[in-house]
Amino acid sequence: MRVPFETMKAEIKRVLLKAGMTEGKADACARVHTESSRDGVYSHGLNRVARFVDHIQKGWVDVNAEPSLIKQSGMFENYDGNLGPGVLNALFSINRATEVAKEQGIGIVALRNTNHWMRGGTYAWEAAEKGYIGICWTNTESCMPAWGAKNTCLGNNPLCIAIPREKGPIVLDMAMSQYSNGKLQVTRLKNESLPFPGGFDKEGNLTSNPGLIEESQRPLPAGYWKGSGLAMVLDLVVAILSNGLATAGIDKLSKGGSCVGCSQIFIAINPYLAGGKEFVERTLNETIAQIKSAEPVKEGGAIYFPGELAAKTRKENTEQGIPVDEGIWNELLRL
Amino acid sequence: MRVPFETMKAEIKRVLLKAGMTEGKADACARVHTESSRDGVYSHGLNRVARFVDHIQKGWVDVNAEPSLIKQSGMFENYDGNLGPGVLNALFSINRATEVAKEQGIGIVALRNTNHWMRGGTYAWEAAEKGYIGICWTNTESCMPAWGAKNTCLGNNPLCIAIPREKGPIVLDMAMSQYSNGKLQVTRLKNESLPFPGGFDKEGNLTSNPGLIEESQRPLPAGYWKGSGLAMVLDLVVAILSNGLATAGIDKLSKGGSCVGCSQIFIAINPYLAGGKEFVERTLNETIAQIKSAEPVKEGGAIYFPGELAAKTRKENTEQGIPVDEGIWNELLRL
Numbered sequence: 001m002r003v004p005f006e007t008m009k010a011e012i013k014r015v016l017l018k019a020g021m022t023e024g025k026a027d028a029c030a031r032v033h034t035e036s037s038r039d040g041v042y043s044h045g046l047n048r049v050a051r052f053v054d055h056i057q058k059g060w061v062d063v064n065a066e067p068s069l070i071k072q073s074g075m076f077e078n079y080d081g082n083l084g085p086g087v088l089n090a091l092f093s094i095n096r097a098t099e100v101a102k103e104q105g106i107g108i109v110a111l112r113n114t115n116h117w118m119r120g121g122t123y124a125w126e127a128a129e130k131g132y133i134g135i136c137w138t139n140t141e142s143c144m145p146a147w148g149a150k151n152t153c154l155g156n157n158p159l160c161i162a163i164p165r166e167k168g169p170i171v172l173d174m175a176m177s178q179y180s181n182g183k184l185q186v187t188r189l190k191n192e193s194l195p196f197p198g199g200f201d202k203e204g205n206l207t208s209n210p211g212l213i214e215e216s217q218r219p220l221p222a223g224y225w226k227g228s229g230l231a232m233v234l235d236l237v238v239a240i241l242s243n244g245l246a247t248a249g250i251d252k253l254s255k256g257g258s259c260v261g262c263s264q265i266f267i268a269i270n271p272y273l274a275g276g277k278e279f280v281e282r283t284l285n286e287t288i289a290q291i292k293s294a295e296p297v298k299e300g301g302a303i304y305f306p307g308e309l310a311a312k313t314r315k316e317n318t319e320q321g322i323p324v325d326e327g328i329w330n331e332l333l334r335l
Numbered sequence: 336m337r338v339p340f341e342t343m344k345a346e347i348k349r350v351l352l353k354a355g356m357t358e359g360k361a362d363a364c365a366r367v368h369t370e371s372s373r374d375g376v377y378s379h380g381l382n383r384v385a386r387f388v389d390h391i392q393k394g395w396v397d398v399n400a401e402p403s404l405i406k407q408s409g410m411f412e413n414y415d416g417n418l419g420p421g422v423l424n425a426l427f428s429i430n431r432a433t434e435v436a437k438e439q440g441i442g443i444v445a446l447r448n449t450n451h452w453m454r455g456g457t458y459a460w461e462a463a464e465k466g467y468i469g470i471c472w473t474n475t476e477s478c479m480p481a482w483g484a485k486n487t488c489l490g491n492n493p494l495c496i497a498i499p500r501e502k503g504p505i506v507l508d509m510a511m512s513q514y515s516n517g518k519l520q521v522t523r524l525k526n527e528s529l530p531f532p533g534g535f536d537k538e539g540n541l542t543s544n545p546g547l548i549e550e551s552q553r554p555l556p557a558g559y560w561k562g563s564g565l566a567m568v569l570d571l572v573v574a575i576l577s578n579g580l581a582t583a584g585i586d587k588l589s590k591g592g593s594c595v596g597c598s599q600i601f602i603a604i605n606p607y608l609a610g611g612k613e614f615v616e617r618t619l620n621e622t623i624a625q626i627k628s629a630e631p632v633k634e635g636g637a638i639y640f641p642g643e644l645a646a647k648t649r650k651e652n653t654e655q656g657i658p659v660d661e662g663i664w665n666e667l668l669r670l
Binding site for chain 2: 070071073074075076078104105106108110112133135142145146147148149150151153154159161163170172174178196204206221222223224226227229230232233234235236237239240241242243246247248249251269271273274275279280283284286287289290291293294295296297298301302303304305306
């Protein structure tokens with residue numbers, strides 16, 4: 001079943017208005033959720049609305065809270081998210097970063113005490129669409145073991161980097177776990193194996209069986225010790241620069257799976273700080289040409305740059321409507 | 336065989352003076368190479384000196400060149416490395432970044448047209464020892480395939496992030512390939528297997544046999560598509576911000592394996608921009624405590640934070656001397 005963009009957005013907006021959001025906020029929030037589904041990130045779009053509303057009702061998200069400026073120094077600004085809606089706090093922050101970058105070349109906004117930003121790529125795309133390099137990351141509660149540990153003690157701390165380009169931006173959106181929880185779940189429900197090992201079973205063996213990883217709670221950091229180290233360092237830098245909570249602090253709030261109180265950073269950079277537009281476009285396109293001209297592993301296969309598949313899905317879902325799980329769609333209609 | 340720090344540094348310095356470096360430059364360069372070996376990064380310390388001298392003799396590295404300022408705007412500065420010694424250009428750049436950060440909270444130096452910086456962690460440690468968060472990365476010539484490709488078309492583009500801490504900094508130093516060429520070589524020479532698959536054999540099967548990966552030239556990006564995407568985006572951001580070459584451009588210079596003409600970025604951030612020292616130390620130590628208190632995979636095993644093992648090796652090698660391969664040490668003595 002496919003639902004047109006405007007239909008989905010209107011229904012999500014209706015639900016958010018009912019949950020107590022003002023008109024403008026419900027509209028912005030509904031747009032972001034709908035765009036995530038439209039771009040193929042179904043787990044953090046429509047599918048996440050019911051849970052978001054639940055978190056509002058539990059009082060974990062204050063629908064009316066807005067970010068407040070704590071500190072400002074040159075191109076750096078520090079805000080408190082006041083536990084408002086994560087999507088709106090993050091949108092505010094990346095837009096503020098682009099405004100500072102417009103004046104000063106670079107803008108850095110560190111945000112503490114916020115909530116789940118849903119799809120991290122949203123904010124990198126937002127910067128790129130305004131013409132800026134966007135670099136954002138967030139911390140989360142613990143959801144994977146550090147390398148060498150059995151139990152979860154690190155967040156998966158998604159990192160997003162976007163570079164504007166005339167023919168469409170290059171956008172990386174990666175969490176530090178090899179697979180998302182959504183991917184584990186979807187693969188298990190299809191009775192399939194992961195393409196590569198995604199974690200350890202209870203006995204400590206690497207496994208491609210998603211169910212065994214859900215059971216052991218031992219998903220694999222991307223690149224083993226590398227993803228583990230990067231997750232830890234990203235967590236610490238964002239907590240320190242936002243004067244906010246690190247994963248260890250978020251865990252103590254014990255809200256489970258919702259990133260309540262997390263810390264985020266949003267960096268916008270004018271891509272023409274050093275070289276002109278012609279140089280930048282040439283650099284991007286030569287690099288894309290280099291990877292595209294490599295011999296594909298599978299005959300007739302293609303090599304994609306980060307964000308290319310999302311743009312393809314966006315086009316398809318804009319034209320044909322956004323695929324939805326009927327159960328989830330009907331649940332939304334009843335909310 | 337172990338060699339004391341000062342002995343190793345003096346011999347490397349002698350060789351660099353003979354290669355045409357001035358006193359001060361030879362001293363700084365010898366210090367960095369010796370420190371890399373002292374910290375356990377043998378592949379980029381002593382073991383790399385002969386090759387560095389060869390590159391000077393080939394005219395790829397201009398021993399007398401110094402970085403020149405191209406553009407300056409607020410806390411951002413862009414330098415041309417003029418193909419001088421990569422280590423000295425990089426040291427200059429991270430130190431300049433910390434100077435800017437001292438005045439403005441954050442300093443960003445983008446360096447184009449430079450040479451191999453040897454051990455990337457050097458510059459992150461340097462920032463941390465001066466009291467700043469250090470974030471640096473470099474691009475390289477192609478040395479691994481993009482995800483989905485058979486032939487090398489991406490650099491492994493090391494990323495280094497250091498955070499100062501009273502009891503010793505947290506320092507991540509990671510290339511985007513799962514294993515370094517040095518690790519493949521050392522493991523092959525020992526007739527051992529890699530602990531996890533490190534690339535593909537010629538038939539396209541994942542393998543832990545280092546020799547088969549050296550033969551196929553298909554090392555694995557850390558985290559498969561994740562390391563591939565991150566490598567590409569880091570390459571583009573650093574090339575654009577330095578007005579320098581991306582990997583595709585470095586490849587065209589065809590100097591093979593030496594990163595001639597590469598681009599680098601050095602970011603220094605005052606860790607107390609948002610919160611005070613007490614908050615920062617507490618945040619770092621709570622996080623370390625959280626990972627340290629997790630149950631280790633191996634009974635009696637330990638969970639390390641990034642940089643912890645390097646600091647341990649540093650202590651050991653400072654006390655007992657730095658382990659050297661006798662052949663390589665004797666080769667240096669003859670240079």
